[in-house]
Amino acid sequence: MMTTRTTELLVGIFIVIGSASLFMLAMQVSNLSTYSGDEGFEVEARFTDASGLKVRSPVVMAGVTLGRVTNISFDEQTFKAVVKMKIENQYSKLPIKTSANIYTAGLLGEKYVGLLPGSVDDQCEDEKLAAELEGRAPDTQGLECGPQYLAQGTTIEFTQGSLVLEKLIAQFVSQMGSSDSKKDEPEEHP
Amino acid sequence: MRNSIENLGHKGLDFFQRLGRGNILFAHILIGIPGLFLRPSLIIQQVFSVGVLSFVIILVSGLFVGMVLGLQGYNTLVKFGAEESLGVVVALSLVRELGPVVTALLFAGRAGSALTAEIGLMKATEQLSAMEMMAVDPIRRVLAPRFLAGFISMPFLAAIFSAVGVNGGYFVGVGLLGVDEGAYWSQMQANVDYEGDIINGVIKSFAFGVVVTWIAVFEGHDAIPTSEGVSRATTRTVVHSALAILALDFILTALMFGES
């Protein structure tokens, strides 16, 4: 018969090891360490093709994950995929003209949303520049001054959807076939 | 022919009677649980005999299961040049399925059978009856602490199993077979979801803990008070627990992972 103290000690150690295992599973094995919960602001982008993209796919700029896709829906008016993503609050200075593209990690890997930084689009600066050129006083009335950043509810205007392998091949073949060597157009316009 | 139908009917009735008795006992145990928190020493004693004594078998099994997963996973993944995903394969199999299920099966064999035998023998030697006559309710004093201990211990054991298994897979995959260490952990982190996988695994092990200890405690309490009756009850605990775990696992998996 073991003494009560030894029993209590062993039970204590058992609980500590069990909790440590749970903690290790949470932090080391799962994405909890990179998980920021509901903190963040939501932006929206419309793609002609969002195939392969899933809820919780990463949103990446320069190889760093800034947020996650939170919702994917279909817009019946434009026949486009509406992708909502949540970006962590600390990344609040993303230029308004940032473009969103759907990329593939590796040849057959997961799809993710890649962001490419654009200009901050300061309308006052533009107006001042234009006024200077035209030799008139700048009229900043009704214009948004200061650098513009992505914020809650912003829609990213420049997008490029998923590249589907069959589409690419079809495009390539049709280009080879047609003598008319039309210049590549971006797939997407705002 | 008629006999066999009668036999079937008898068995069916017997089954439902046992189910009814089991449910009544379950309710009694639940009523007895709040009072236990006034006497934590009872729970600690049982967590020791249910949880701590199962620790070594869980540790060793978890290590080997993880190592086997590492080996088998590597052999398959390397054919597709996807050995970087080894961490994902090992972690997801362990956290979602093998951790809770194998732990519960081992737990039923190690702790469940011991619980049944202990309670059955206490019944056979009239210890439970003696307690009743000493105005001590054996369901509250003997059964409830054991049940609660099983409920508490199982998630910890399953977590230990999974954690040790992930490290076993790491040892084989990274240490012996040369998978990139960074890829092993980062792929794992990128693909194992905290809520969807870890928490669901813990919920599963809680459910298994309830079912296994319930069956074990019931079989012991319901055993025919002879040495043969107790040994049959012990066997039944292991068999019924295993079936219940696997069936419940299917249902829980369908509910948790079926939609995505």
Added chain:
Amino acid sequence: MTEQADILVKVRDLHFSRGSRKIFDGIDLDIQRGKITAIMGPSGTGKTTLLRLIGGQLKPSSGSVHVDGHHIERLRHRPLYQLRKSMGLLFQNGALLTDLNVFDNVAFPLREHTDLSESMIRDLVLMKLHAVGLRGARDMMTTELSGGMARRVALARAIALDPKLLMYDEPFTGQDPISMGVLVRLIRALNDALGLTSIIVSHDIAETSSIADYIYLLSDGKVVGQGTADELNNSSSEWAQQFLQGRDDGPVPFHYPANDYMTDLLSGLAK
């Protein structure tokens, strides 16, 4: 019959059956306060069942059991357990808790039901163990005890809460003469010293009748004789005579009911 107040346990028209087998078929018993009452009868007459009915572990099919004025089978869980604190039952094999040692076994009811300090419990347990002569065996595990010692430890445990009623289930079975003598004296001494009421269920005639103040004889679910030891010895009941003197044939036949002996043997030849 004496006055109502002197009767601790009152059993009236008790019927009980297990499956299709009738165990009690209308028995009346009165157990008087402060006395030792013996209930005797052949094996299988449900003497142990009677103790369980009195303790409320079983419910009668019909009839009533009153203990200290409480109608046992109508009591709810909590008052029944409250009442059981004033009862002790000594099981045939002792029924000691095998995961505890002798000391903890005797301390068990005290720890469960009182808030006494550990030193107080120690004193009480040692007193009880001293009363049964096993103070020196307090650190032994229950598996190390002989049958007689186990019964004495169980006795110490049964009196730990100072009950009013103490029931003994076959206390003398399988005991050597010395421990039998010890137990007999112990039962009498405890009964008188603690002011207990005792019920002894037994079929050991000599030992039981030497200490019993009143004896009930049970057979086939009925009371077939009652009185003091002397009264029963002088009774004209054939059944009582057969039982008390241990004759092999009489109202209780030697042969279990069967077909005619010759027919049975010959039917084997016919095949």
